[in-house]
């Protein structure tokens with residue numbers, strides 16, 4: 001079993017040791033920067049804007065909302081598909097799982113601020129307000145699941161990753177059932 005005890009033991013100050021750890025930091029920095037850039041490139045590669053861009057000339061605010069809604073839902077779908085394969089090996093795929101979850105989190109934050117399509121039946125103003133709040137509440141639940149998945153990925157906890165994945169599927173089903181999307 002791994003313990004973290006050694007981190008709590010005071011160790012004598014040694015100039016040699018701190019010099020070596022400084023060197024390690026300088027050697028690690030470019031590597032970390034490279035990794036960060038790779039993750040950034042992976043996110044960019046998905047090619048879809050996550051936050052609303054300016055409307056095209058002649059595009060109504062409603063159409064822009066709808067466009068961004070679809071793009072971010074599609075982003076969630078791509079993330080979910082990638083995740084399903086990646087979590088089969090959380091140790092080998094830890095970095096890719098984190099990048100995927102980070103993008104999904106951005107998609108979830110974006111859809112939180114967008115307006116779901118209005119249902120066909122007539123709604124009074126307070127009913128429509130409640131509808132949007134119920135929608136936001138479900139998105140917040142999904143965000144909580146995405147954060148739990150990130151913690152599971154950091155611990156390389158395969159069981160928690162599988163559970164989180166199932167919870168994501170349930171959020172999708174519940175959200176789509178309740179907000180009349182088939």
Ligand code: HEM
Nearest residue numbers: 070073074076077080116117138139168171172175179181
């Ligand atoms: C992992 C979770 C989810 C995935 C993978 C997902 C995926 C999708 C996809 C692929 C679409 C179709 C986009 C298009 O028009 O091409 C969509 C639409 C939609 N989703 Fe989700 N979704 C998820 C979670 C949710 C949740 C939690 C809610 C509600 C709280 C929700 C509400 C909606 C609504 C209302 C639409 C219809 C948008 C429209 O007709 O314009 N989704 N989703």
